[in-house]
Amino acid sequence: MALFGRLLHAAALELERDIDRLTRLLPSRGDGRVRMLAYAGYRNATELRVSGRIVRFADALDPDEGFVARVRAMLAIYNSRELAGVTVRLEHDGRSDDVVSDEEGYFNFAIPIEEALPFTARWDAVTLTTPHHEMQTPSVEVPVLAPGTDDHWGVISDIDDTVIETGATNFLKNWRRVLVERPQDRLVVPGAASLYAMIARDHRAPTRPFFYVSSSPWNLYGFLADFMERNAIPHGPMFLKDIGIDATKFINTGHADHKIEAIRKILAFYPDHQFLLMGDNGQKDVEVYAAVVRDHRDRVGAVLIRDVSGSCKSGPNAEHLAGITTVGVPVYCAESFVEAHAVLESLGFERPAEAARAGEGS
Known part of the structure; x- marks a missing residue:
């Protein structure tokens, strides 16, 4: 059974890669712009973590147009095209760091820092861009949670x-x-x-x-x-x-x-x-x-x-x-x-x- 599971996994992985290669050759269903989905980050005194995903969505649908439009709008959220190999740059406190999106479009930053936590919890901010991509995503400001030291x-x-x-x-x-x-x-x-x-x-x-x-x-x-x-x-x-x-x-x-x-x-x-x-x-x-x-x-x-x-x-x-x-x-x-x-x-x-x-x- 374990062998069958590994073979099924390998076959499914190859099929998904073939589909991804094919969809990259097809005309865009959306407006051609890369969308950067950035997720709220968090830090302690020695490390800052931020993640997100690079995708291209279909054209936005107005969910107020009725039942069918609502279903289509929600399905569009799931039916995104992930973009692999996109360089994402994080800028914070005068420095910049780069990572590359993986085959599912995800990117993850885990950046060493030396910055004491504040006395009272606050949200810091970092800026993300895609500097080398031909369809450049506008810069995105991402909130980063910095818990306070006054309460544990x-x-x-x-x-x-x-x-x-x-x-x-x-x-x-x-x-x-x-x-x-x-x-x-x-x-x-x-x-x-x-x-x-x-x-x-x-x-x-x-x-x-x-x-x-x-x-x-x-x-x-x-x-x-x-x-x-x-x-x-x-x-x-x-x-x-x-x-x-x-x-x-x-x-x-x-x-x-x-x-x-x-x-x-x-x-x-x-x-x-x-x-x-x-x-x-x-x-x-x-x-x-x-x-x-x-x-x-x-x-x-x-x-x-x-x-x-x-x-x-x-x-x-x-x-x-x-x-x-x-x-x-x-x-x-x-x-x-x-x-x-x-x-x-x-x-x-x-x-x-x-x-x-x-x-x-x-």
């Missing part, structure tokens, strides 16, 4: 059914929402806005760092960022999923593997921070967070779970939550986050007036 709390949060209502446990409902609903059509999870505001103090400029770990594909980054902005969810770097095929992966890794790897990366990057883990029990969050607590007990301040499957008190999820509680990490698990403020208050978080007002709309 941070948040690692899921997105689907934790922040945004998706119905991820219902296949048909989830895909209807993915294909039809715009960011302004989607609903925020009850209690999420006020709870996250309580932690952040200011959703536009959080005084505590937020990181979002999700199995949603990178194609949805812009959609998710738009939704968070509209619903007063704190800004933060996202760790989404690459669902393509390359020499190291076949389609994608599982939900748990992707999330555990991303969380471990965050914990290693910020060794002085303690994190709240926030998610739901519709897929693998509870299992993932239990594994993180086992390996990093002293780094997790609390686990807050939204119950979308009725498994808080029975089954494997209940066993995982009991294990988390046994080692002394507080656990909250209920149908919404409306009553979760008490857990945070027990940890010393204060509920400011801004959080109370945000809660009125959640």
Whole structure:
């Protein structure tokens, strides 16, 4: 079976490369401009990380034109052409660094720096350009999170059914929402806005760092960022999923593997921070967070779970939550986050007036 899997992977990889070579020879479906999709970055005192993707989209469609237009607009997000071999330049603090996009169009910067973290959390900025490409992308200013040294709390949060209502446990409902609903059509999870505001103090400029770990594909980054902005969810770097095929992966890794790897990366990057883990029990969050607590007990301040499957008190999820509680990490698990403020208050978080007002709309 392992041999069959390797052969299937090799065949699929070669097929995708053939398709990519063919599409590069075809006339452009869009306006001919290369689009740089840059994702919010983050840094500590010794390293700065920024990533993104080089693609060419089809012409933009107006999703307000009706049902069919909405479906076509969402499909266009997924149906992008990736551009490999494009040089991307990052300029910051008087220096510049170059990387080249890979066969899936992705680029990643991990730049050594010597720059102390600020006392209060802030967003720095870097500039990205594609200096040597014949269809030059305009420069893009990318926000980079710099957590403050005045507070050592941070948040690692899921997105689907934790922040945004998706119905991820219902296949048909989830895909209807993915294909039809715009960011302004989607609903925020009850209690999420006020709870996250309580932690952040200011959703536009959080005084505590937020990181979002999700199995949603990178194609949805812009959609998710738009939704968070509209619903007063704190800004933060996202760790989404690459669902393509390359020499190291076949389609994608599982939900748990992707999330555990991303969380471990965050914990290693910020060794002085303690994190709240926030998610739901519709897929693998509870299992993932239990594994993180086992390996990093002293780094997790609390686990807050939204119950979308009725498994808080029975089954494997209940066993995982009991294990988390046994080692002394507080656990909250209920149908919404409306009553979760008490857990945070027990940890010393204060509920400011801004959080109370945000809660009125959640």
